[in-house]
Amino acid sequence: MTDHITAPHPSQPSAENSDSPARPGLSRRRLLQGTAAMGGLLAFGTAVSASTAPAFAATVSRPDIISAESWGATAPSGSLSRIDRRPGHLVIHHTTHENASDFSDEAAREVARLIQRNHKTNGWADTGQQFTVARGGQMLEGRQGSLTAVVDGTRFIEGAHAYGFNDQSVGIEVDGMYMSDLPTDAQWDSLVHLSAFICERYGIDVDNIIAHRDAPGAQTLCCGDAFYAKLPALRKEVRSALAHGVDAGPGTSRDYPTVRRGDEGDAVRRVQVTLTGIGHQPGAADGVYGQATEQAVREYQSAIGTGVDGVVGPRTWGALATHHAAGATVRSGDAGTEVEYLQRGLKASDGADLATDGIFGEQTQAAVKGFQSSRSLTSDGIAGPNTWGALKSAR
Ligand SMILES: [Zn+2]
Known part of the structure; x- marks a missing residue:
């Protein structure tokens, strides 16, 4: 099994991964990188120590993220695990859904509901990833509690999106199949904005925005070959957004x-x-x-x-x-x-x-x-x- 083609996240086992400790195989190098990432947060002007909720981000406006409540999420089927520290990595996925041409809000909400149903069928308590970017560029909360957590910036809800790495990272599912196609322009812009916001709130080093295939131990082609080739461009644009601000949506005057x-x-x-x-x-x-x-x-x-x-x-x-x-x-x-x-x-x-x-x-x-x-x-x-x-x- 090398990709998400047959089902969302087939590279993950059916059991929810929430309570597992750091994967034994997680290399010391990765752990050191994680430590370096935490040190890196000092470079962000608005980031403060993890014990204090940071003031509202000064440079990246809060994106217009549709909450799970708003898209009609059903209650989690089990308890969700809250981790009271910051994630060190942001993992990018594609859903491998067909590349839909309905860019409406309703289509975005339906995708969020579909993912939740599928992931619950996998035996997971809730949607696996923390956030989703729909084909029309809509940003949606995935795993419940993730929106409040990222705004707070000191904790995250452990997901089920990158087996063995879930207690180190948050994930974004970009809806669609990107082996040969690319996300829509609206999706790309929202992904840049959302990634910048997440990196700023959590103090994640931009170099730690990775594709699922590059997560430790992953055996997947996620987020698709064409999209994967754009990851350096994504990091570059997120870096620019963090330096110059993002003016992508209602949020500041x-x-x-x-x-x-x-x-x-x-x-x-x-x-x-x-x-x-x-x-x-x-x-x-x-x-x-x-x-x-x-x-x-x-x-x-x-x-x-x-x-x-x-x-x-x-x-x-x-x-x-x-x-x-x-x-x-x-x-x-x-x-x-x-x-x-x-x-x-x-x-x-x-x-x-x-x-x-x-x-x-x-x-x-x-x-x-x-x-x-x-x-x-x-x-x-x-x-x-x-x-x-x-x-x-x-x-
Ligand atoms: Zn993936």
Whole structure:
């Protein structure tokens, strides 16, 4: 068995690998490399000692990762093992699924559900890998708890993606089969962003981004020959992202400039990717705001019931940034994905000076109150149906 062709992760045994100690065969050289990687985290400006949760990353904006809860994960069938230290490696996989041409959010969610079903059938407690990048570029949480863990940056949920190496690494499954084809452009961009974010949060040395085939003891062609040849390019782009920041998605205020016909750049591309995910047809995610993109923006604005002008300004950005939110009522003291969506929406629509850290503190409460007053809503600082409605409908 040399690849994932017949089933996801056939190179792994059927038993969950969570509780196994470091694989006896793990070489001393690897262990030393791991130690070097930990030393390397000192080179990152935002990384601090593992005993303290780092401040929100300054350079790499938090990617828009769809939580397992949001894509409809079923409960793990057994207990998941949390490791209270940082992983030293990031392992890249391909799923070997057919290269689908449905780039929608729904297709991404379905892939996440399919993987979970398959991996549970393998006898694993939950999805094997920590994260997934779908064909449309959507990033999704895999093994439950992984999103919260990486944001915290001091721990990880042990996966089942690289046998014998699961207690040393986190894994990303890039959906598709890449022996001769390559991931889509949207997938590549998301992979760079997600990898940079993971490396920054965990202080993983970029040289320790490896393909599954290069994990100790692995007997697989994963992540496919064509994709494998691109790993040096991936490391180079991640290194650049860590040095210069990533402007790939809603997460910081600079990601929400007003864009219109004739504009070009990452913000335009993010509009295109998001609209495609929602089911509109803005054309290729090429970062060029042409006629098809304008038409798709108009259709979106019409659908959410706001003024239709074909220009993505603060209110339309606010709707896009909160698109994935379920709209649960959140208030001071709450934390989690819904709070983060709320913060993004407030930043995008009101320019609120707010960390998108998913923690509902005083700043978030003040921003909610300000937003509510500006929309003539009851200014109680609690984000309920009316506040979400105003954000998601761009009113
Ligand atoms: Zn693999």
